[in-house]
Amino acid sequence: MQTTLKIGTRGSPLALAQAHETQARLMAAHGLPAEAFEVVVISTSGDRIQDRPLSEAGGKGLFTKEIEEALLAGAIDIAVHSSKDMPTRLPDGLELSAFLPREDARDAFVGKAVKTIAALPRGAKVGSSSLRRQALIRRMRPDLDVVMFRGNVQTRLRKLDEGVAAGTILAHAGLKRLGLEHVATDLMPLDIFPPAPGQGAIGIESRIGDRHVEKMLAAIHDVPTGQALACERAFLAALDGSCRTPIAGYASIEAGKLSFAGLIISPDGTQSHTVELQGSAEDAAGIGEEAARTVRAKAGEKFFDGWF
Ligand SMILES: NCc1[nH]cc(CCC(=O)O)c1CC(=O)O
Numbered sequence: 001m002q003t004t005l006k007i008g009t010r011g012s013p014l015a016l017a018q019a020h021e022t023q024a025r026l027m028a029a030h031g032l033p034a035e036a037f038e039v040v041v042i043s044t045s046g047d048r049i050q051d052r053p054l055s056e057a058g059g060k061g062l063f064t065k066e067i068e069e070a071l072l073a074g075a076i077d078i079a080v081h082s083s084k085d086m087p088t089r090l091p092d093g094l095e096l097s098a099f100l101p102r103e104d105a106r107d108a109f110v111g112k113a114v115k116t117i118a119a120l121p122r123g124a125k126v127g128s129s130s131l132r133r134q135a136l137i138r139r140m141r142p143d144l145d146v147v148m149f150r151g152n153v154q155t156r157l158r159k160l161d162e163g164v165a166a167g168t169i170l171a172h173a174g175l176k177r178l179g180l181e182h183v184a185t186d187l188m189p190l191d192i193f194p195p196a197p198g199q200g201a202i203g204i205e206s207r208i209g210d211r212h213v214e215k216m217l218a219a220i221h222d223v224p225t226g227q228a229l230a231c232e233r234a235f236l237a238a239l240d241g242s243c244r245t246p247i248a249g250y251a252s253i254e255a256g257k258l259s260f261a262g263l264i265i266s267p268d269g270t271q272s273h274t275v276e277l278q279g280s281a282e283d284a285a286g287i288g289e290e291a292a293r294t295v296r297a298k299a300g301e302k303f304f305d306g307w308f
Helices: 013-030 065-073 131-140 153-161 172-177 211-218 225-239 283-297 301-305
Strands: 005-009 036-041 076-083 096-100 107-111 125-127 145-147 167-169 202-207 247-254 257-265 274-280
Touching: 005 013, 005 247, 013 036, 013 153, 013 202, 065 076, 065 202, 096 125, 096 211, 096 225, 125 153, 131 247, 131 257, 145 153, 145 274, 153 167, 153 172, 167 172, 202 211, 211 283, 225 247, 225 257, 225 283, 247 283, 257 283, 257 301, 274 283, 283 301
Parallel strands: 005 036, 005 076, 125 145, 125 167
Antiparallel strands: 076 202, 096 202, 107 167, 247 257, 257 274
16 A cells, blocks of 8 residues: 655745645656645744744744654654754754755845835835844845844735835745745845855755655755755854854855855844855865854854844
């Protein structure tokens, strides 16, 4: 008897799109019918808490806890995530075992009356609750009024329509997966507005040692994306244990060569430190760790203590 592979996901439209993309790739890679899979929607604390920034409510793990419990309990076989929402440390027994080919990692500006951040009038409100995006906006335009914007992509776009802000920043990848890329009015260059580690990459979590699942996932894993993510996540892991300072990082791979650019920035956007490193894609995690040491030395330990 063929049992179904249970795919765990959050219930937001973006999460469901990612789960269905994963299902479609598994079907194509293994010649399986849709009935060989079941998408299991799991509500997380991150979905329920809407009134505070996530960094206050307990951070990234809020979007994964209940899903990882279901994975460990055997209620689901794989969990599909936005990699950038994944904590750097996973519970014992679980691993990120596959990454789908990365979408555009850039952030997009969605403007109501104007198309770019540069064109916003002085003092205009820009909505974002991401510390990284807030800091990068302030660095570009210290005069703007950055306001809290929580909720899923659709909620944020509705707030924009209601006039709560003149613009917002959303991941281009998320907009594309939702068929909403037409709402983006500008794409932020990677060097001026570097993305969060993992942005644009769908990561698939599974139980360590689950051979059947490992074999299924190996057929859809994208090696360069996995290497870029290993680098970005190593950079993040080496820095985020000690701080809530906004962190950005992006690795690209070309012909086996990895190029990484990382940034840490003060929440007010006035101070930032960057690092750029290149090396063999085989040494992805090592490059991320080295980049973290470099930027930490540049910034000095005080940089990490001072902001909150
Ligand atoms: N925290 C929400 C979240 N997690 C991943 C994405 C976008 C998709 C991606 O980065 O793969 C988004 C929405 C956004 O930042 O606009």
